[in-house]
Amino acid sequence: MKQVNVKINGIPVTVDAGTRILDAAKKAGVNIPTLCYLKDVTNEGSCRMCVVEVAGAKNLVTSCFATVREGMEVFTNTPKVIASRKTTLELILSNHDQKCLSCVRSTNCELQKLALEYGCDSYKYQGEKNSYPIQDKNPYLIRDNNKCILCRRCVAVCNKVQSVNAIGANNRGFKTEIGSVFGHDLADTGCVACGQCIKACPVGALYEKDDTDQVMKAILDPEKFVIVGTAPAVRVGVGEEFGYPIGTDVEGKMVTALRRLGFDKVFDVNMTADLTIMEEGTELLERLNDPNAKLPMLTSCSPGWINFIETFYPDLLGNLSSCKSPQQMFGAVMKTYYAEKMGIDPAKMVVVTVMPCTAKKTEVIRDHQNASGYPDVDITITTREFARLLRRQSIDLRNLEDGMFDDPLGQSSSAGHLFCATGGVMEAALRTVASIVNGKNLEKLDFKGVRGMDGIKEATVNLNDGRKIRVAVAHSLSNARKLMDQIRAGKSKYQFIEIMACPGGCINGGGQPIVPSQVLNNVDVRALRAKAVYDRDKKAAIRQSHENPVMKVLYDEYFGKPNSHKAHKILHTEYKPQNKL
Amino acid sequence: MSYQFIDTPEQKKKLDKVFVELKGVPGSLMKAMQKAQDIYGYLPIEIMQRIATACNVPVEEVYGIATFYAQFNIEPMGKYKVGICLGTACYVKGSGVILDKIKERLHIEPGHTTEDMKFTLEATRCIGCCGLAPVMTINGEVHGNLKPEDLDTIFAKYGA
Incomplete structure (x- = not known):
């Protein structure tokens, strides 16, 4: 690529032709403020915060949009530039309600931060x-x-x-x-x-709609037995709300924090992610063996994705695995198996989940999600709401000792943990399917082809019995759409597809801590959080769902075998088209 | 306010024909919207959805365009279109006060239609009759040198 030489505030820097001034400045170690710019998503140039002076140009230039040319001299902090940005901010504030004290984003608001930095007069x-x-x-x-x-x-x-x-x-x-x-x-x-x-x-x-008051109400009700389950992504996200670097795994502290909030039992939804693998893996093998079955089979654990396929591809609902998501399996197991075992009336049980996800709030109220006759999950809160709840209860995550999930259902494999990163459900499923297909353990458990942040990943996998299957993984719904269009056109070459609605998977779910654009534009938050997930997997003692001892207990004592009649009744669900505008 | 959308078989056929003519023509969304408005007089959600499907764009995009350009109506038009000029000359001569009086009389804001579908009120830019300021038009008929007290007589002619 052709290189051009430019000067940013007098600092010479060489960049590829076509580079945005904003990025060239970054290379020179010069930061330019932005508001509307979001890397790889949008550079409308509508907010005018990133304006700079360019030698020879009459007007200020938007640096998120304009590209460099040979010999260009850029000045990012001249009085003219500063004055322009300040006026822009004051004009934005003139049509803003400025209710900062009661705003959910106060102290984490990009406008508030810039208004302070530029010494704006809000009125x-x-x-x-x-x-x-x-x-x-x-x-x-x-x-x-x-x-x-x-x-x-x-x-x-x-x-x-x-x-x-x-x-x-x-x-x-x-x-x-x-x-x-x-x-x-x-x-x-x-x-x-x-x-x-x-x-x-x-x-x-x-x-998000805040459901934290409901959680505290349940905890404080002496009649209720309140159980909490946490999604895999929460432990690699919630630390950020308490000042830990992005990608810090705070599982132990998170467990202690939940116990201090007053939950009667603290369990891990990773356990029912393992259960999902048992059910979904078995379902996949059944479909592969049935010449009339709909293939490729599509994963069903992301509720945003379920809403998407029901709305935009209702003709493909038959391809969707009938398995409930790990969250819903968690609630279902608690209110059936666990309630029976402990002698607790499921009517008096409240199941709360902490999720990286806003779509979970639509999932808990879906039809066919009430195995015990009561809703599988009563309340679901996002990682952000969880952090808010901790602060309100004066629980500082940083000062807590590490805790352990409760016995006996607290145990999980690291395969279940992988569920929160794109490719993770696929990898967990392949580890189990490839092993159980003939009872022989795999020599290599890592399926690196399905990892990483490429929008669509594909791999050919050897099952242990000599069969090969082709699999694909997509995250972000625009990528899911491409794979669905292939299926619709009869051109899909895959047998199994994993879809997660959010870019990067649940680690970057809609309920995860908010990262300001100034950080998003410079680091891949998804990759940092995913690294924490794969690091835990590397060190784990149990790395395959079917080796989780809880699975043996659940099937021996209760469900019989995967996809049994009872398992179908409790752990599977149905879908129907959503008719929307 | 909600209006019932009535779609006659003739109108439907006409719109289908428009879609056939415009099929595969790049940038035909605005054209489709204009033709649809010619047929129906306005663009209700039912028609926006049909346009969206035919042009393969999201319905929100159609709505965004329809609300951006003044040429599109998203509510049905009344029998009489009342335009009150808010150009500089008319405004200086008091058309703002007259607009307020009309709003009170018809119980609608500019851009809307009365529930009995009789009047649609519009606040317009200069219509070039500054010599007669302040002016109002009703279905193209110009009423000039208006005073608030004239309104009773004028609207009586249109049955209001």
Whole structure:
């Protein structure tokens, strides 16, 4: 590639032709503030925060959009630039409700941070303000356009990354508003509840429905037996809320924190991820042996993905594994097997899950998710809500000793833990399927071909009995769409496909801690969190789901064998098309 | 306010024909929206959905365009289209006050239609009759040198 020489604030730097000024500045060690720019997602140039002076140019230039040319001299911090950014911020603030004290994003808001840095007068421009009703008629997400700065990051994520197109910019000029067709709530649109828009939002215009009060109410009710289960991704995310570097595994402290909150039992959803592998792996083998079965089989543990396929590809529901997600299997096992074993009335049991996910809030209220006659899971909170709850209860994660999940259901394999990273369900399934197909253990457990952050990954896998299967893994729904279009056209060459709705998988789920764009634009948060997951797998004693001793207990004492009639009744579910705008 | 959308077989046939003509033509979304509005007078959600499917774009994109450009109506138009000019000359001569009076009379904001489908109110830019300021048009008929007290007589002619 052709190289060009430029100077940023007098610092010479050589970069590829076509590089954005913003990135060239980064190479020179110069930071330029941004608001609307999100690496690999959007560079609309709409917010004007990243403006710089270019020698010879009459006007300021948006550095997230403009590219370098040979000999270009850029100045990023001149009085003219600073004044422009300050005015831009003050104009944004003039149409912003400024309710920072009660905002869920306070201290973690990109606008607040910049306004402070630039010494803005928040009331400099007093004039007409838009006033919008808060949109909250769905169980997972709230949109407060009184805080929206029209950066369109949420729109770009919804449209480009997820290909869902539930939201867009409507109306014009001062009345421009981000929302859905005819002002409908997201619940009426094709929104899949993935929550990626929340993570993209630089301010507090988008946030999850908070269910933390319900959790405390259950804990404080002496009549209730309250069980909590945690998703694999939570332990590699929640530390960030308490100042740990991205990608720190805080499982032990997390367990202690949950116990201190007052839960009666603290279990791990990784255990039912193992159970999912037993059921889903067996289902896959049955389908492979049945000439009439629908292939490729599609994984079913990501509720955002389930909403997506039910809305956009209802004709392919037959390809979906009938297995409930690990979260729902967790609740189902608690309220059936565990309730019976402990002699607890499932009516008095409250199952709470901590999830990296906003779509889980739609999953807990789905049909066919009540094996005991009561909802499998009663309340689900995101990693962010969990951190909020800890702070409110004055529990500082950093000062806690490590704890262990409760016996006897607290044990899990590291295969179950892999569920939270893209490719992880596939790898866990292959480890078990390839072994149980003829009872011989695999020599090598690592399936590196399905790891990593490529949008679509594929591999050919030798089952232990000489058969080969072709598998694919996709994360982000725009990638899922490509694989679904292949199936629809009859051109899919795979037997098994793993889909996770969120980019990178659950580690980067819509309920995970929010990372500001200034960090997102520089490091791959997904890869850092995934590394913590694979590091745990490397060191684990039990690395295959079928070797988890809890599985033997569950099948011997209760379910008989995978995909038995009883297992089907309790651990599997049904799907139906969703008819949306 | 909600309106019932009525789709006659003739209208449906006409729109289908538009879709056939525009099939595969790049950048035909605006054209399809304009033709659809010619047929139905406005763009209800049912029609936006059909346009979205035909042009293979998300319905939110159709809605975003329809609400961006003043040429598109997303509500049905009333029998009489009342335009009150808010151009500089008319505004200086008091058209703002007259607009408020009309809003009170019809119980609607500009851009909307009365529930009985009789009047659609629009606040317009300069319509070039500055000599007659302030002016109002009703279905193209110009009423100039308006005073608030004239409104009773004028609207009486249109049955309101």
